[in-house]
Amino acid sequence: MITVEEHRAAVLAAVSRLPARRVPLAEALGCVLAEDVVAVLSVPPFDNSAMDGYAVRSEDVAAATEAEPVRLRVIADLPAGSGERPEVLPGTAVRIMTGAPMPPGADAVVPVERTDQPAGPGAGSALPDVVAIQAPAAPGAHVRRAGDDVTPGTVVVPAGIELRPRDLSTAASTGHGSLPVHPRARLGVLSTGSELVDPGAPLAHGQIPDSNTTMVAALAETLGVTPVPLGAVDDDPDALRRRLQDSLARVDAIVTTGGVSAGAYDVVKEVLAPLGEVAFTTVAMQPGKPQGFGVLHEDGRGVPIFCLPGNPVSVFVSFVVFVEPALRVMAGRGTAEAPQTLQPVLVDALVGEGWRCPPGRRQYMPVVLDDRPEDDGGPYLLARPASRGGSGSHLVASLAEADALAIVDAEVQAVTEGDVVTVMMVP
Numbered sequence: 519m520i521t522v523e524e525h526r527a528a529v530l531a532a533v534s535r536l537p538a539r540r541v542p543l544a545e546a547l548g549c550v551l552a553e554d555v556v557a558v559l560s561v562p563p564f565d566n567s568a569m570d571g572y573a574v575r576s577e578d579v580a581a582a583t584e585a586e587p588v589r590l591r592v593i594a595d596l597p598a599g600s601g602e603r604p605e606v607l608p609g610t611a612v613r614i615m616t617g618a619p620m621p622p623g624a625d626a627v628v629p630v631e632r633t634d635q636p637a638g639p640g641a642g643s644a645l646p647d648v649v650a651i652q653a654p655a656a657p658g659a660h661v662r663r664a665g666d667d668v669t670p671g672t673v674v675v676p677a678g679i680e681l682r683p684r685d686l687s688t689a690a691s692t693g694h695g696s697l698p699v700h701p702r703a704r705l706g707v708l709s710t711g712s713e714l715v716d717p718g719a720p721l722a723h724g725q726i727p728d729s730n731t732t733m734v735a736a737l738a739e740t741l742g743v744t745p746v747p748l749g750a751v752d753d754d755p756d757a758l759r760r761r762l763q764d765s766l767a768r769v770d771a772i773v774t775t776g777g778v779s780a781g782a783y784d785v786v787k788e789v790l791a792p793l794g795e796v797a798f799t800t801v802a803m804q805p806g807k808p809q810g811f812g813v814l815h816e817d818g819r820g821v822p823i824f825c826l827p828g829n830p831v832s833v834f835v836s837f838v839v840f841v842e843p844a845l846r847v848m849a850g851r852g853t854a855e856a857p858q859t860l861q862p863v864l865v866d867a868l869v870g871e872g873w874r875c876p877p878g879r880r881q882y883m884p885v886v887l888d889d890r891p892e893d894d895g896g897p898y899l900l901a902r903p904a905s906r907g908g909s910g911s912h913l914v915a916s917l918a919e920a921d922a923l924a925i926v927d928a929e930v931q932a933v934t935e936g937d938v939v940t941v942m943m944v945p
């Protein structure tokens with residue numbers, strides 16, 4: 519048996535960041551930006567109105583009051599998006615909407631509420647011949663200047679960040695329709711086992727719902743990875759071989775579940791072990807002992823393949839401990855040199871109810887966390903097993919109860935009430 523660290527190091531040595539490519543903004547959310555975003559456009563791109571109202575020459579309206587309004591001839595209407603440039607000469611005004619370009623000659627906007635005209639659409643929205651301005655407007659009033667926010671050439675989003683919705687808005691408003699990113703990985707998800715049927719379908723004797731495909735695909739989505747469901751295959755070596763061959767071109771990595779231990783029908787091992795590219799090993803952990811990992815080659819590209827054990831809790835733990843770090847490296851979000859970038863957050867918890875541990879294997883125990891009422895300087899969280907059945911790798915239904923995985927060293931034989939354990943917060 520090898521240690522968790524040894525297996526994870528072997529995995530990380532074989533994966534690398536996906537090469538950067540340009541993707542449309544709609545596909546860039548959550549991706550790591552490969553190059554600085556440099557503004558091509560100013561924001562705003564032109565002087566424009568901040569209010570619905572009338573574009574005027576400020577000197578024309580300097581003396582305007584409600585009692586003695588200044589009357590200006592309305593020469594044009596400028597909705598946002600208008601490409602017209604009517605010139606505002608002394609004694610005239612242009613009706614203007616928020617976001618429309620300031621017309622030449624005008625240097626201020628009087629909001630519609632400071633005129634004799636009705637506000638809003640509908641009746642009364644016809645363009646008047648004359649507007650009575652009831653308040654003065656200083657030069658620049660309600661005008662948003664071109665480049666107020668950003669001018670061309672400015673770095674607006676730095677390379678290396680994980681793109682958030684507002685970064686995408688910044689890129690769009692500064693002139694970009696696509697960005698160079700380390701793209702979302704596509705993770706092929708393949709379950710094996712002749713006992714599997716689709717979730718929700720009726721079961722014949724001996725059959726069970728395929729819960730692994732759904733869980734692995736959803737785990738991928740929580741990481742911003744695109745799941746590519748490859749279905750469930752029977753314990754038939756030819757069918758598995760064909761499915762893998764047909765799938766390689768459309769994925770960047772593959773997770774299989776099941777078929778990796780010592781059974782007579784453990785088909786994943788049977789098909790992949792002879793290729794020599796995938797090594798099968800046992801890792802000193804519980805659950806998740808049997809593991810396969812390697813790199814398949816397709817068109818000059820390496821496609822890492824994780825062959826996880828079939829038991830659903832083993833799949834969950836193996837995903838978090840081995841697959842997630844690799845996917846984070848592929849996305850450019852983590853590196854082997856900074857382990858905290860590869861896994862969910864670790865915190866301490868006080869044990870409220872103990873459990874037994876397997877000899878010689880590090881245990882990943884699904885636990886429920888409760889807040890502690892005490893404030894004695896100890897951990898704020900209280901941990902107890904998520905399932906009365908302990909850490910059996912088939913106890914899939916109670917996995918939903920768990921908030922975290924308690925990590926217990928291989929030498930520990932039992933965790934008892936009052937111990938402090940490290941727990942990994944899991945999705």
Ligand SMILES: Nc1nc2c(c(=O)[nH]1)N[C@H]1C(S)=C(S)[C@@H](COP(=O)(O)OP(=O)(O)OC[C@H]3O[C@@H](n4cnc5c(N)ncnc54)[C@H](O)[C@@H]3O)O[C@H]1N2
Nearest residue numbers: 709711727728729730776777778779780807827828829832
């Ligand atoms: N003689 C030995 N037997 C087993 C060993 C061993 O060392 N020697 N190891 C045990 C451990 S530990 C594990 S974990 C499992 C791993 O087995 P496999 O990876 O070969 O998985 P399967 O046998 O295909 O399935 C195991 C279990 O999980 C259920 N399963 C499988 N796929 C799904 C799915 N998609 N959705 C829901 N449940 C699934 C399957 O029905 C089995 O009950 O091996 C032990 N045996």
Ligand code: MOO
Nearest residue numbers: 805806807832911
């Ligand atoms: O290692 Mo297996 O995953 O215990 O159940």
